[in-house]
Amino acid sequence: MTEISALSRRAVLGGAGAGLAVGAVGGAWGGRASARGAKVSGPGEARVAFHGPRQGGIVEPAQARVEWVAFDLVPGAGRDRAAGLLRDWSAAAARMAVGEPGGDGGSGIALDAGPNSLTVTFGFGASLFDKLGLADRRPPALAALPAFPGDALDPARSDGDLWVQIGADDALVAVHALRVLRRLAAGVAAPRWQMSGFGRTPGATARPMTGRNLMGQVDGTNNPRPADADFAAKVFATGPDWMSGGSYAVLRRIRMLLDDWESLPTDRQERLVGRRKSDGAPLSGGPDAGERTPVDLSATAPDGTLAIAPDAHVRVAAPDSNGGAAMLRRGFSFHDGLLADGSPDAGLLFAAFQADPARGFVPVQQRLARGDGLSRFLRHEAGALFAVPPGAPEGGYVGQPLLEG
Secondary structure, eight states: OOSSSSHHHHHHHTOOOOOSSTTTOOOOGOOOTTTTTTSSSSSSGGGOOSSSSSSSSSSSSOOEEEEEEEEETTTTTOHHHHHHHHHHHHHHHHHTTTOOOOOOOOOGGTTTOOTOOOEEEEEEHHHHHHHOOGGGGGGGGGSOOOOOOTOOOGGGSSSSEEEEEEESSSSHHHHHHHHHHHHHHHTTTTEEEEEEEOOOOOSSSSSOOOOOOTHHHTSSOOOOOOTTTTTTHSSOOOSSSSTTOEEEEEEEEEEHHHHHHTSSSSHHHHHHBBBBTTTTBBTOOOTTTTTSSSOOOTTTTTTSSSOOOOOOHHHHHHHGGTOOOOOEEEEEEEEEEOOOTOEEEEEEEEEESSGGGGTTHHHHHHHHHHHHHGHHHEEEEEEEEEEOOOOOTTTTTTHHHOOOO
């Protein structure tokens, strides 16, 4: 775990999570903390230590900017060169996490900025193990995900040997880190795909509050929290040895059919989600409910119908509807211009961290694909699964027990 104290984690994560299983756009400046757990005066000064038992970028509040990039090893790059790359990447990430230059690259674009809550997270794809002669050490949980109804995943924007997630509260800091890591990869790994996302800027609201996604919904209510007794069991793996304390990240690029969605009246949107649009309160809670009011799936309306519709997103995605399956959702909006038909190429970059995708993402997504009314307004266009190893100690690098074991 990074050096943010457990108390600070509860404070910053208490208001940032995910209400929609399709994503989580949360985090506001009022809860940001420094690496030692103390409040800091501005977003530029906030930092998350790179070294520690667990990688950053998993339990921290979602920052204002994210860069995802997947790499494939170049032909002939063996285990020694891959280890050297992870060593160089880890060292550069540690420097940038405290606001120091990461090395050559980025044209000095972040020289006058602080750390801005920078986190750099590394993941390993299933294909990496075959290329490095480590097939016998590939964990069973990294097995290929099943096909889900409605998926239209673009292979060119899916999968990869290595995954890097860069989060920061300043876009230039995130892009600088991306440039540094890409230059360090030259000759060892080539970019396969890249995606950029954004969340709410710290300080954008008068008080800390859960963010909204591009559908206008309050999105970040019912995520597992570190204070939960079963949080670690749901999010962090216990094995194999080199993955103990790590996690598995399922990624999805989900385009929202915003023109169609915005044509619906507000009450119809609320019925499909199961929450009020104004404040995120569940429709089962009555007029005095708030965002944090527990969802009551058995509640009925005055006419005797279910207050939360049978195909409402919050019902279909609820752990109670999926045998307790849950995952730590962390997502960002994206808006990449217009498609050929003039509709917005916009939606959600969705990451779900869990101890085992077969017990987290897979059963929930199978149920969503079959019965979620909201799915008619979503298109899953790219996806991936990566093993996210535990963090690295001072002087070490992420993945060292696997690559040198």
